[in-house]
Amino acid sequence: MTKLKAPVPAAADLDGGLAALRGDCARMAPHWAVPDRITPHPVSPSLIHGVEVPNRSARLLDAMSEYGD
Template sequence: MTEHADSPPPPVPAEPESMDELRGDCARMAPRWAEAAAGPPPAEHVSPSRIQGVEVPPASAHLLDGMSEYGD
């Protein structure tokens, strides 16, 4: 979005009148912060026996085959 020289500036949010008003504003926003901080739920563990139909291209398989094991 491009602003033109003749367009009015965006509105500036009003400053809180008092600490009580500021605390009230924060209390109303707090539930949103908790959801954002929690993030998505963890992925469910899937047993290797349930993983079927995965195809790996030969070039990728060859590349991985040539890599060292973790911790070498």
């Protein structure tokens, strides 16, 4: 039986398109380890510091009913 080789994309086509991206992902999938279960650890509020929200963003969120009511 003859082994067929996949076509090599042209050198100028750096992106390769969606089909090439899907092929790359399929080849990489076995290399990605997925944990059985992810358990988030609580973070103490005292460790959360240095977060600054611009006034414009705070006013925008305050004006939205989902966030302000």
